[in-house]
Every structure is written in C-alpha cells, then in structure tokens.
Amino acid sequence: MEIRLLRSFTVLARYLNYGEAAQALGVSQPALSKQIQLLEADLGGVLFHRGRHGAELTPLGRFMHGQAQKLVADADQLQQSGRRMAAGRIGRLTLGFGLSTQEVAPRLLSLFRERYPDVELTLEDMPSAVQLNLLRAGELDIGFVRLPVSHEFDWIAVVDDQLALALPVEASWARGKAGLTAMHDAPFVQLAHHRGAGLVDQAMRYCAARQFTPHVIQRAGDIQTVMSLVAAGIGAAIVPLTAQRIAGPGVRLIPLTGRGAHWQVGAAWLAGNDSPLIQNFVALTREHSVRDPAPAPTVTA
Amino acid sequence: MEIRLLRSFTVLARYLNYGEAAQALGVSQPALSKQIQLLEADLGGVLFHRGRHGAELTPLGRFMHGQAQKLVADADQLQQSGRRMAAGRIGRLTLGFGLSTQEVAPRLLSLFRERYPDVELTLEDMPSAVQLNLLRAGELDIGFVRLPVSHEFDWIAVVDDQLALALPVEASWARGKAGLTAMHDAPFVQLAHHRGAGLVDQAMRYCAARQFTPHVIQRAGDIQTVMSLVAAGIGAAIVPLTAQRIAGPGVRLIPLTGRGAHWQVGAAWLAGNDSPLIQNFVALTREHSVRDPAPAPTVTA
DNA sequence: GAATTTCCATTCTTTTTGGTTATCGATCGA
DNA sequence: TCGATCGATAACCAAAAAGAATGGAAATTC
Numbered sequence: 001m002e003i004r005l006l007r008s009f010t011v012l013a014r015y016l017n018y019g020e021a022a023q024a025l026g027v028s029q030p031a032l033s034k035q036i037q038l039l040e041a042d043l044g045g046v047l048f049h050r051g052r053h054g055a056e057l058t059p060l061g062r063f064m065h066g067q068a069q070k071l072v073a074d075a076d077q078l079q080q081s082g083r084r085m086a087a088g089r090i091g092r093l094t095l096g097f098g099l100s101t102q103e104v105a106p107r108l109l110s111l112f113r114e115r116y117p118d119v120e121l122t123l124e125d126m127p128s129a130v131q132l133n134l135l136r137a138g139e140l141d142i143g144f145v146r147l148p149v150s151h152e153f154d155w156i157a158v159v160d161d162q163l164a165l166a167l168p169v170e171a172s173w174a175r176g177k178a179g180l181t182a183m184h185d186a187p188f189v190q191l192a193h194h195r196g197a198g199l200v201d202q203a204m205r206y207c208a209a210r211q212f213t214p215h216v217i218q219r220a221g222d223i224q225t226v227m228s229l230v231a232a233g234i235g236a237a238i239v240p241l242t243a244q245r246i247a248g249p250g251v252r253l254i255p256l257t258g259r260g261a262h263w264q265v266g267a268a269w270l271a272g273n274d275s276p277l278i279q280n281f282v283a284l285t286r287e288h289s290v291r292d293p294a295p296a297p298t299v300t301a
Numbered sequence: 302m303e304i305r306l307l308r309s310f311t312v313l314a315r316y317l318n319y320g321e322a323a324q325a326l327g328v329s330q331p332a333l334s335k336q337i338q339l340l341e342a343d344l345g346g347v348l349f350h351r352g353r354h355g356a357e358l359t360p361l362g363r364f365m366h367g368q369a370q371k372l373v374a375d376a377d378q379l380q381q382s383g384r385r386m387a388a389g390r391i392g393r394l395t396l397g398f399g400l401s402t403q404e405v406a407p408r409l410l411s412l413f414r415e416r417y418p419d420v421e422l423t424l425e426d427m428p429s430a431v432q433l434n435l436l437r438a439g440e441l442d443i444g445f446v447r448l449p450v451s452h453e454f455d456w457i458a459v460v461d462d463q464l465a466l467a468l469p470v471e472a473s474w475a476r477g478k479a480g481l482t483a484m485h486d487a488p489f490v491q492l493a494h495h496r497g498a499g500l501v502d503q504a505m506r507y508c509a510a511r512q513f514t515p516h517v518i519q520r521a522g523d524i525q526t527v528m529s530l531v532a533a534g535i536g537a538a539i540v541p542l543t544a545q546r547i548a549g550p551g552v553r554l555i556p557l558t559g560r561g562a563h564w565q566v567g568a569a570w571l572a573g574n575d576s577p578l579i580q581n582f583v584a585l586t587r588e589h590s591v592r593d594p595a596p597a598p599t600v601t602a
Numbered sequence: 603g604a605a606t607t608t609c610c611a612t613t614c615t616t617t618t619t620g621g622t623t624a625t626c627g628a629t630c631g632a
Numbered sequence: 633t634c635g636a637t638c639g640a641t642a643a644c645c646a647a648a649a650a651g652a653a654t655g656g657a658a659a660t661t662c
Contacts, residue, residue, distance in 0.1 A: 001380040002303045004620095018639060031621050033640060042380070045387025045577060050639060052629050059576065060386050067379045074375065078368045079302045079343070085361050086346025275360065276346060319610060332650050334611060351610060353658050 001042060003075045006068040008035045009047065013065040017054040084118070088276030094122040095281075096131035096143035099196060099223050100161045100240050100265040104289070105144070112284055119277060128198045135270055141278055146198040147264040155268035156282060158289045162263070163206055163256040164241040166226075170250060171233035178254055180212055187235035188214035192221050198263075203238040206260045214238070227251055302343060304376045307369040309336045310348065314366040318355040385419070389577025395423040396582075397432035397444035400497060400524050402566055404543050405460055405590070406445070413585055420578060428497045436571055442579055447499040448565040456569035457583060459590045463564070464507055464557040465542040467527075471551060472534035479555055481513055488536035489515035493522050499564075504539040507561045515539070528552055 008025055012032060015021040022032040040046050047061035057065060084090040097105045109121065124140070131143030135153065149155055165183070167174040173186060193200050207214055217235055220226045223243055230237050231250030241255055255261075267285050269278050309326055313333060316322040323333040341347050348362035358366060385391040398406045410422065425441070432444030436454065450456055466484070468475040474487060494501050508515055518536055521527045524544055531538050532551030542556055556562075568586050570579050 001376050002305060003376075004303060019637090027620090028622055029639075030623085030641080034620080037640090043383040043387045045383075052638075054638075059392070060383065063386055064379070064383050067382070071372070071375055071379055074372055075302050075304075078365070078372055081368070082344040082346075082361065082365050085364055086344045091360070320608090328649095329651050330610075331612080331652085335649075338611090353609075355609075 001039075003072060005035050005039045005042075007072050008032055009039055010065060010068050010072055012036060012048070012055065013057060013061065013068075015054075016048075016056065086276060088119070088278075088280040089116055090118045091277045092120040092122065093277045093281060094124070094139065094141045096124050096126055096134065096140050096145075098125070098127050098131065098144055098146075098265070099199070100146070100159060100242050101144040103242050103245050104159055108285055108288060111288060112281060115284065116280060119280075127196050132268070135268065138270070141273075141275070142267050142269045142281055144265055145268050147266045147268075149266070149268050152271055153268040154271045154273075155266040156286055156289070157264045157266040158285060159242065159265045160262060161265055162241045163203055163238055163261045164243070165254040165256055166230045166237040166239045166243070166247065167252045167254065168230050168233040168236075168250060169252050174233075174236065174252075180207070180210065180256060183214070183236055184212070186215065187217040189218045189220060189226050189229045189235040189237045190214070190216045191223060191226055191237075191239075192219045195221055196223070199240060202260065202263060206238070206256065209260055302340075304373060306336050306340045306343075308373050309333055310340055311366060311369050311373055313337060313349070313356065314358060314362065314369075316355075317349075317357065387577060389420070389579075389581040390417055391419045392578045393421040393423065394578045394582060395425070395440065395442045397425050397427055397435065397441045397446075399426070399428050399432065399445055399447075399566070400500065400541060400544070402445040402460065404546050409586055409589060412589060413582060416585065417581060420581075429499045433569070436569065439571070442574075442576065443568050443570045443582055445566055446569050448567045448569075450567070450569050453572055454569040455572045455574075456567040457587055457590070458565045458567045459586060460543065460566050461563060462566055463542045464504055464539055464562045465544070466555040466557055467531045467538040467540045467544075467548065468553045468555065469531050469534040469537075469551060470553050475534075475537065475553075481508070481511065481557060484515070484537055485513070487516065488518040490519045490521060490527050490530045490536040490538045491515070491517045492524060492527055492538075492540075493520045496522055497524070500541060503561065503564060507539070507557065510561055 008021070008027075011025050012018065012021040015024060018029050018032055022029040025032060027035075036047060043060070043064070045060045046058055047064060048055035049058055081090070105123075109123070112119070113121065124134075126134075128143070128145035131140060131145050132149065132153070134140035135143050144158065145155075147155065147157060165180055167177060177183065177186075190203075191200055214236075218229060220229060223239060224246055226237050226239060227243065227247055229235065231248050238256070239253070241253060244253055247253055267282055269282070309322070309328075312326050313319065313322040316325060319330050319333055323330040326333060328336075337348060344361070344365070346361045347359055348365060349356035350359055351357075382391065406424075410424070413420070414422065425435075427435075429444070429446035432441060432446050433450065433454070435441035436444050445459065446456075448456060448458060466481055468478060478484060478487070491504075492501055515537075519530060521530060524540060525547055527538050527540060528544065528548055530536065532549050539557070540554070542554060545554055548554055568583055570583070
C-alpha cells in the first residue's frame with residue numbers, strides 16, 4: 001500500500017484508460033499495468049473491469065478511489081508542510097528586543113513578515129540580561145543583546161552604539177556645556193540598574209575610568225522617563241546614542257568618545273541551534289543589518 | 302514520501318534508537334538509517350538529533366511524527382477496509398425471497414449474518430418474475446427464484462418443491478378425498494396470477510395435462526390468505542408443498558405427483574457478476590442448501 | 603587514561619524492485 | 633476481414649533497497 005501505487009490508481013481511476021493515465025503519470029503503460037495489478041493482488045480483488053472501452057471501476061474500485069484520493073492528498077499535504085517547516089517558512093519565532101534595537105526592529109520585522117508571512121512572530125521588550133536568561137531557558141529564540149556574549153551563544157553584530165551625554169536644552173546649568181568633564185556639579189538621572197544593567201555598568205565604568213562620578217539624584221525605570229526628566233531640566237544623563245530616536249526637542253545628545261564609549265548590539269541565539277527559523281531570521285538580519293554605526297549624528301537636532 | 306519511509310520514521314520516533322526500531326521493523330539498522338536519511342533529504346531538514354543516548358526528535362521531527370502516525374494509520378485502515386471489501390466481508394447485499402424459500406431463508410440469513418456480521422443485508426419478499434426484473438436492473442443482487450432461469454443468470458439450486466393439494470379438514474365436500482381427480486366438483490381458491498405467476502401457471506399446466514379444470518371461485522393476493530380460505534372450508538387450492546410451514550391445523554396437504562408436479566427453487570444472480578458478496582452468499586447457500594427435497598412430509602399434521 | 607561499549611554512519615555487495623521496449627491477444631468498427 | 637485500440641505479458645535493464653562488515657565518536661568502566 002505505497003503512496004505511489006495509490007497515486008497511480010487514483011490517476012487511472014480518473015482517466016479510465018491505461019495509456020492516458022500512464023502518460024499523465026510519466027510512466028509507460030505496462031508499468032502502470034503492473035502497479036494496478038500489485039494493488040489488486042494486495043487487496044485480493046479487482047479494482048477495474050477491463051473492457052473494450054477502457055477500464056471501469058468495480059464497487060471495490062469506487063470505494064478505494066475515494067479513500068485513496070484522500071490519502072494521497074494527505075500525503076502530499078504532509079510533504080509540503082514538512083518541507084515548508086524544514087525550510088523555516090512556517091513555525092513560531094520568539095524574539096527579544098531591547099533599548100538599542102528599537103530603531104532597527106520595525107524594519108527587520110516588516111521585512112521578515114513580508115518574506116515569511118506564515119511564521120508567527122512573538123516580540124518581547126526586555127534588557128539584554130533577561131534575554132540571555134530566556135535564551136538559555138529556551139523560551140526565547142533570538143535576542144538582540146549587547147555584545148559580547150558568552151560562548152553559549154552564537155551571534156552576529158547588528159548595530160553599533162555609543163554612550164552619549166543627554167543634556168536639557170533649557171536648563172541654565174547645562175547651557176554651553178559640551179562634555180562629561182564639565183559636569184562635575186551637574187545633577188544626573190540614571191536608568192534603574194535592573195532595567196538596563198549593561199548600559200548602566202558601562203556608563204559607570206566609562207565615568208570611573210575618567211575619574212568622574214556622576215551625582216545621581218534620581219533613577220528612572222525606563223529610558224523614555226530618563227529622557228523626559230532630562231528634557232524637564234532635572235538633570236543630565238548618560239544614554240545610548242541610539243536613544244536619539246526618542247529624544248524630544250528639549251534634549252541635546254552629545255556623543256561620548258574614547259575607550260569604553262562604544263559597544264555593539266547583536267542578534268544572539270543558543271549556540272548550535274540550527275533551527276531554520278532562526279537561520280532565516282539571522283540571514284535576513286545579516287543582509288539588512290546596519291553595518292555602519294548609526295549615521296554619524298550631528299550631535300543635536 | 303512513501304508509506305514505508307513514514308512507517309519506519311514513526312517506529313523510530315517511538316523507540317528513539319535505531320537498533321531497536323530496525324529490529325521492530327524487521328530490517329537491518331543501516332537500512333533504517335538510510336530510510337531516515339531519505340526522508341530527511343526529501344524534506345530538506347533533519348528529523349532527529351543523533352546523540353550518544355540514541356536519537357531525539359527535532360521540532361520538525363515532532364511535527365512530522367504526529368502527522369505521519371495519522372497517515373500511516375489511515376493507510377493501514379484503508380488497506381484493511383479494502384481487503385475486507387475485496388473478501389466480501391463488508392458491504393451491502395440485497396436479496397429477494399419468494400414463497401418457496403420462506404422456509405430456508407431464516408436459516409440462511411442467520412448463518413450469513415453470523416459469518417459476515419459487517420455485511421448489510423436487505424431483504425425483499427416478491428415473486429420470482431419480479432425478482433428477475435430487479436436482478437436485471439441491478440437493484441437486486443441475488444434472487445431466490447423458480448428454476449430454470451434464462452442464461453442471463455447464474456444460479457444454484459436450493460430447494461426442491463412440488464405442487465400439493467390443500468384441502469380443508471372440516472369441510473364435508475372434502476372429507477375422504479385424496480387426489481386431484483376427486484375434485485371435479487370442488488370449489489377452488491387460487492393465488493392471484495400477478496402475485497405468483499410461476500406457481501399459478503405451473504398448477505394450471507399440471508391440471509390441464511390431466512384434463513382437469515379447477516373451478517376457481519375465489520382469488521387471493523397472498524398464499525397465507527389462500528391457506529386461510531382453505532382452512533375456512535371455502536375451497537381447495539393448489540399450493541407449494543413447502544407452504545406446509547404456514548398451513549394451520551385446519552388444512553390438509555396432499556402432495557401431487559407425476560410429471561410437472563416438481564420444480565426447483567434456486568439462488569440466481571446476474572451472469573458473470575463475481576462480486577465477492579454474492580460469491581460468499583452463494584457459497585454459504587451451497588453449503589447449507591436443502592439438497593434433498595423437503596423432508597418427505599407425512600402428508601398431514 | 604586506555605579499553606570497552608554503545609550507537610549511528612559508511613562502504614561494499616547482493617537482491618529486489620520498478621521501469622522500458624517489444625510483442626501478444628482480444629475486441630470492436632469500418 | 634482488416635485495422636485500430638487497449639490492456640497484458642515477456643524479456644531485459646537500471647536503480648533502489650537491503651544486508652554484512654566496518655568505521656568513528658562519545659560515554660562508561662576499570
């Protein structure tokens with residue numbers, strides 16, 4: 001009861017003529033003849049009355065025809081589904097995004113959606129550290145995280161980012177200032193450590209290496225709030241330069257330079273996970289990743 | 302995507318060990334190895350992670366496992382149904398019975414039901430002539446009809462029957478009479494011609510051959526009524542000897558003998574119709590047919 | 603840490619299967 | 633009666649599938 005035999009049978013049942021059916025199947029007439037004979041031998045009954053005017057289905061043949069059609073269709077369907085899944089054109093993909101990728105995310109996602117419309121995407125916004133944990137737990141397929149990452153993960157770089165000093169445009173104490181060194185007396189707003197450990201740590205290291213300790217007067221739970229506080233003149237802040245995107249007109253961003261100011265954000269996934277979904281997403285990401293650092297911002301808007 | 306490959310796959314997916322699965326499948330381990338590789342090549346993705354502890358399903362493998370199990374089960378189911386149908390162990394059979402087979406019918410039917418419980422039987426009670434027409438029209442599979450039948454039909458003999466004179470036990474005019482010759486003045490009840498042409502014609506021929514013309518004073522639509530009328534003393538009747546079965550105590554049956562008194566009833570079907578259902582029924586009928594004439598009835602009860 | 607065991611993959615050979623061409627036999631029409 | 637059509641059969645061939653033996657990696661044992 002191989003699919004091949006059933007398929008031949010269904011075609012013959014449609015044509016009711018060995019020659020034509022064989023041609024449609026791409027085999028010779030004797031081959032089809034034998035296939036049908038095999039099926040009949042397997043069942044122990046005849047499927048066609050062979051007459052002058054071609055073949056005619058017996059009652060058994062009629063019964064088998066209906067069933068065989070279903071089975072063949074199911075088999076074809078299964079093959080197609082399997083191939084699509086193997087090719088990563090179907091399935092579910094869970095992605096983690098963080099602060100630094102809020103710029104590239106929409107573009108990547110729409111591109112992916114366009115090319116793989118049958119892949120179900122799940123997005124979650126969370127800091128790098130959380131993403132890495134979820135990746136380890138298998139609850140996340142790909143995370144957009146700060147590089148480098150431990151060798152548990154494979155990754156590709158996606159965007160360059162860099163620290164920037166955010167200053168209120170209006171505040172008197174900030175007027176005319178243009179660098180970290182001028183901020184010794186300035187009040188600072190800082191992102192809560194648990195909401196962005198990577199960024200906060202890097203900023204603190206950067207400052208420490210320059211014998212500067214920001215006078216933190218307030219912490220905020222997310223970067224938008226930080227920017228708002230800066231815009232309101234509450235204080236300065238050290239933020240990713242890519243936060244430019246969410247900086248209002250009341251905030252001036254001054255890129256910080258030198259050792260420790262830059263880092264990369266990459267797409268990371270569990271090492272060795274060769275799921276085609278992941279590979280497809282990564283391939284597309286590689287194609288469209290911002291290879292150059294964010295287009296050298298002209299400091300302020 | 303042959304069933305063979307899918308079956309091997311499902312078995313391996315259950316054992317998760319090539320050696321055991323191969324054994325269960327009755328093939329060598331390398332053979333199974335190659336089968337899985339074929340499937341994987343066909344799909345374009347791996348189905349198992351091969352590790353130290355045997356094999357482990359990939360996501361693709363898990364998906365395919367569920368689907369393949371269904372497909373294989375469907376295929377097996379189809380094969381079984383097909384075989385059962387080819388063997389005539391499943392299907393629908395329409396039978397026609399007439400007067401003369403009301404005796405054997407119940408036994409045959411219960412035997413057939415017992416041996417082929419999944420064959421749906423349809424019974425219809427009608428005279429031979431009607432049965433033959435329905436057989437020709439394909440609306441009846443087997444008819445129990447008076448023999449002989451035209452060569453359009455194949456048949457086997459089932460029961461012998463013979464004409465009998467039915468006399469009322471009580472009626473004065475019938476008392477002491479024991480033969481047709483003594484009935485010249487007797488009133489006769491006769492079956493309506495359209496309800497049993499074969500019997501009526503045969504009875505008339507039998508009488509005519511003996512220069513006897515029954516004085517028919519009443520006709521009845523079915524043989525039970527005929528018997529009742531006889532029992533009521535309305536008249537005599539010529540009936541099949543097998544009608545003994547439905548004769549009440551008020552009726553005396555006297556077998557008629559000589560040329561033209563006997564006939565056979567057989568199971569008939571369209572010539573060349575080798576439907577296994579028919580063949581099975583006929584085979585069973587042949588096994589259990591009453592080969593001897595109805596056990597020489599001792600005339601009266 | 604070397605030997606052993608366990609598993610799956612590979613190689614090579616044999617067998618089986620599926621297919622092709624050529625041909626036959628039967629049946630129906632002209 | 634002669635073709636024409638249609639399926640079955642025969643003979644042969646190539647490809648596929650299976651088996652036996654072997655290899656190689658990884659874990660386990662002593």
